[in-house]
Amino acid sequence: MAIEGKTTDKANTRIRLGMVGGGSGAFIGGVHRMAARLDNRFDLVAGALSSTPEKSLASGRELGLAPERCYGSFEEMAEKEALREDGIEAVAIVTPNHVHYPAAKAFLERGIHVICDKPLTSNLEDAKKLKDVADKADALFILTHNYTGYPMVRHARELVETGALGNIRLVQMEYPQDWLAEPLEQTGAKQAVWRTDPAQSGVGGSTGDIGTHAYNLGCFISGLEADELAADVHTFVEGRRLDDNAHVMLRFKPKDGKQPAKGLLWCSQVAVGHENGLKVRVYGDKAGIEWTQADPNYLWFTKLGEPKQLITRGGAGAGAAAARVTRIPSGHPEGYLEAFATIYTEAAHAIEARRTGSELDKAVTYPTVDDGVKGVAFVTACIESGKKNGGWVKL
Amino acid sequence: MAIEGKTTDKANTRIRLGMVGGGSGAFIGGVHRMAARLDNRFDLVAGALSSTPEKSLASGRELGLAPERCYGSFEEMAEKEALREDGIEAVAIVTPNHVHYPAAKAFLERGIHVICDKPLTSNLEDAKKLKDVADKADALFILTHNYTGYPMVRHARELVETGALGNIRLVQMEYPQDWLAEPLEQTGAKQAVWRTDPAQSGVGGSTGDIGTHAYNLGCFISGLEADELAADVHTFVEGRRLDDNAHVMLRFKPKDGKQPAKGLLWCSQVAVGHENGLKVRVYGDKAGIEWTQADPNYLWFTKLGEPKQLITRGGAGAGAAAARVTRIPSGHPEGYLEAFATIYTEAAHAIEARRTGSELDKAVTYPTVDDGVKGVAFVTACIESGKKNGGWVKL
């Protein structure tokens, strides 16, 4: 039925959360906070919101944090919070990429769960080191590949898993944007500056910022992993130091003895007319699906020889995996923040299971440090292939 | 620029909120709570979540309320909270329609702000009495016509206000659904039972539940008010006690000496294939616009003799009114909960201005008790016209 809702908020088990980065002027910090709040499973109680102590304090005050829990650095926060009886149980890391590794390490090693923005790190070496730390830590690591939280993405994955598509042949991914069609970083715009700076962003520009999202989502839905890729990586805007467009051909690893799938991936920050044009299409020998991030409540599903179906979030045809993460009835659109909130809520399920020593529901799904390593490996391989004039590079 | 965000959460000024209705199994209660939470301007601290004290307590515990603030009735809550130093400053009323009036009265008369679900009341008499109470009260009354919180709805209204459409000629509204295409209420489904019960819902079925939304939105965008209407109101499902479909012709009041506009409104709960198909189209002599709730981040805007424009939330062409209520960059869709949250945040602005004695920003916009009275008058006129075989009825 279309109109019954459900109560997902359980405030009595809220998790104490800290945040690194995300002070005023940041974009993604506010997103993380709204996401953490939506289902009422987290309480933001501490922050190293800026690398300048005064700014951190000012931002913290605005957010209602106690002044003594507004720290000037993540190191200080990790140390002091670990000593408090009521210290944070989890931390959200929402800094530029190069800070992810040291910050995550500081908290994981103190047994504090980490919810970290993507890409995992700014280079593959850090990524592998972070994986080591995470694997050894007595804490969880959750990567916010937020698009995996969309209900219809979950449904797409379920369709693949349950065999509705048959053997997967093709995974086509694209993520075009246009906000860097001009040299915006030269105007000092904060988001553009750090995202085009190798020191902060890492080896990849568009590949790291959005290509990695598209790749992650293609893999998440298809259940596949790339074996090798060939990439034509390019910078269109003069003076830019990182790529702003990439064309990537992919060959996936065979699965279950089937013929391996192939794929295409296009990411661009100079494709005029696109805002966040993330789209994933997967084709098997029995059916095909198509999902577009800008219209996330719809999933096109076509069985070979049958009419196209437009499956809607909460509507007929949407299965259990989508229903688990659906908040409101069909026809009332959920958006980006809801999908992001689902990552937080999945994290909360996992943290709570740890807390209570209970078994985690197998349906709980979130991106892990392994997904993060794969993402950085993807970016690294793109750049390497680009340097080899598009030769194939193994992942 | 596409990617800069803004921090809207200001936890240090959170408003203490209570809730009437919205216990487990309810749909709209959870929606109100998520909406109240998103921008971090409210703290839910008390509730009369069910008319059964045990249920109210159980639901309250799940939501993290102190047991002594889980009340068995709204009367008790109003009385006791009014006496507490830390009593609620505002209350959300999310019950079936017939409870709106007595509950709102109980709180308003104690100076507690009311955020109330629509339609205002179950009949016009109550609506007028509630208006009297609200007008005299030392407290605000906010009606959650939540669709007015969508950024592109705000933009549509701004386009009309600034004259981009010229003189308005036509306002076409529709809100088709299909969830009552069969006699669902006979299965005992809670949402269907009360919405088709005259004692709880009032005189209107589809007209009250969704027609009033469409009418409110058409008026909100166009800045017009109906003068008279002629309605063909019908119940298709056998045994149903309220209307499930209505066709309404409208004539609007002239404004600024211009030729009066005309309109059509269709609401239906039996239109198979529609989930929440709310759509408003407004045509002036210079331009036309079209907005659809299921795809809320888009607004079609066509100037006479020019190509159609698809304006996107956060994108080029979206003006100041939309920007005020936009949380995240273009291309990352916001949805129903965000629009609902905007009503709460507008309420928070107004409540905070009261609290601090400061002047309220003129841009703050929320539906009032007057809008509520107009909505109930619309429903009443539809039913009256229906009884007169579609004759014209003045509003």
Next chain:
Amino acid sequence: MAIEGKTTDKANTRIRLGMVGGGSGAFIGGVHRMAARLDNRFDLVAGALSSTPEKSLASGRELGLAPERCYGSFEEMAEKEALREDGIEAVAIVTPNHVHYPAAKAFLERGIHVICDKPLTSNLEDAKKLKDVADKADALFILTHNYTGYPMVRHARELVETGALGNIRLVQMEYPQDWLAEPLEQTGAKQAVWRTDPAQSGVGGSTGDIGTHAYNLGCFISGLEADELAADVHTFVEGRRLDDNAHVMLRFKPKDGKQPAKGLLWCSQVAVGHENGLKVRVYGDKAGIEWTQADPNYLWFTKLGEPKQLITRGGAGAGAAAARVTRIPSGHPEGYLEAFATIYTEAAHAIEARRTGSELDKAVTYPTVDDGVKGVAFVTACIESGKKNGGWVKL
């Protein structure tokens, strides 16, 4: 299979065709000629293309007609062609509305088949007289309600006929345009001048020009006929002599003892942003459908409780009725001219059956003089209801 085509052209049985109206500068004449030509079932051999003999001759020459078969009037053409051994077998009448009746009469009474533009006539009296003539004539009368030629319209009708929608509850029709949003007729634009002139166009403006199309199509698809209507008919543009907008509530005649359906119809020539926005939606108790003329190769079809299906012309799910009138594979769009050509080809089937004395395939479907009378009755009822301030008028 997607790619097999079929040969529909059978030149060896071409029908000799004449044309009344449609000289240079006309819009619809050229359309009729392309439509007649597409499937190669007609040969244009004579014409009274203009009421000025010189213009008729000039236009005829351009079209390759023999000079002696370019006539100065339809009377002359009817008379002389009837006497020729190789005289025309059929005539296309593409004049302003007021000429339809006398011209059709002249040919029908001489046993020449008539293919006539809609609306049937400029008033109901003529319509009834024309019906009398047609009923008595030894010739066929085909009305070019061309939208009934679209394959997906045929499929929609078939879905209704075969019961896929269950009992029909609602028929929603709209046909908004914007080309008369300003007083174009005052600039002398030919198409605007005659269409807003009561002497040439008849009693209805938008109601006659496009409302009648929408009404015809709603009836064609649903298999229903209106019993009564209530209309708010209006002229927005100052100085215009015919309506340019109408809102119409409809009640259909009961069929097969079922509860009668209801409907809404909106036609407008001042709805800025619409080109030819003809849309028909039909809802039964089992399923709903939606078809839009601007995107004619698609039909939305939703069964209650199942995902929406997008059925495509030539694709899976399209049935026999659509296949009969489909020329090319799915995914290669057919358009307006193809649908128009289908009316001509259906006419050819009927004419050929007459010629050869063979039985006509029951699947052959074209609008008749009866449909034409109903259309003019619809327009007349709209105008009458408008004069009665929207009171109900029986059809």
Next chain:
Amino acid sequence: MAIEGKTTDKANTRIRLGMVGGGSGAFIGGVHRMAARLDNRFDLVAGALSSTPEKSLASGRELGLAPERCYGSFEEMAEKEALREDGIEAVAIVTPNHVHYPAAKAFLERGIHVICDKPLTSNLEDAKKLKDVADKADALFILTHNYTGYPMVRHARELVETGALGNIRLVQMEYPQDWLAEPLEQTGAKQAVWRTDPAQSGVGGSTGDIGTHAYNLGCFISGLEADELAADVHTFVEGRRLDDNAHVMLRFKPKDGKQPAKGLLWCSQVAVGHENGLKVRVYGDKAGIEWTQADPNYLWFTKLGEPKQLITRGGAGAGAAAARVTRIPSGHPEGYLEAFATIYTEAAHAIEARRTGSELDKAVTYPTVDDGVKGVAFVTACIESGKKNGGWVKL
């Protein structure tokens, strides 16, 4: 204005046309005939419609050809028609690919204009030989890359030419289908059999059948030509002898000293859910455009920093190049046959100019033998790159 039409038919100058291939059961032959007929510029008077004389005669009779002009082979037709006073002036070649070269040669060398289906030939050697023949011949050669006939494709090209997009950076092409997702050729289906047979189709499967269309269209719109490509060419269906999917990365030749553009091309016959999903997107530093064959009357056009525009065929914003090939007003869709007919009509303009010795209007545009050679070179390069494991191949 929306509704004025124009007369394009000029029967008095009709060109005598023959056809090679296209007997009953063929798909594309019927399409060519409808296309030739639509604007009334051709008269089909002779045919070698099948390689079996009896079938050729039977098909010819059905089409109204004189029996003596129904030939058993193209050689016979070329020879005999060349000798007739009233012999054909042009011939349409609609056979499988391997016949294109010898048939075209036979007619071109006799001064008969050739209108030939694509791809030009089944291999590059033949393509070059055909170019030699065509260059020397006293006759025109027109290749039916029919998609170039769509008005909005013409408009897209005009936007690029006039600089509205700025410097072109990206050309993204795709043409997915699903009709060969299973081994249809093993069922004996005629269209599938020859298209998957190297002897009839040539070196390319999906690359030749549809990839070449996508490539041609990308070049036509962008005004660019590929310099080199890297392709991952694959056959998914077991036992199939030609490719059914290809991923291609392209680098275009620099133009006017600008930074060279890059591109992606995907063609597939196994992408379940696609009928004829041809789409071209071109991005410059000032604007981007998107066109989809299934919805051909629309062109998305976005200038950097401005709202998206949806330009419609015949509507505001469509320029002179589109208007030249537009038959009917906006909002009344034209389709595939109309675009195909435009190729024929452009051919007629060119043939008529030859006939009369007059200068050809510079606006006349049709694909030539050079475009054909480029298409076959593209297919050949794809296959070669595929064999080199996706290494770059110069065109």
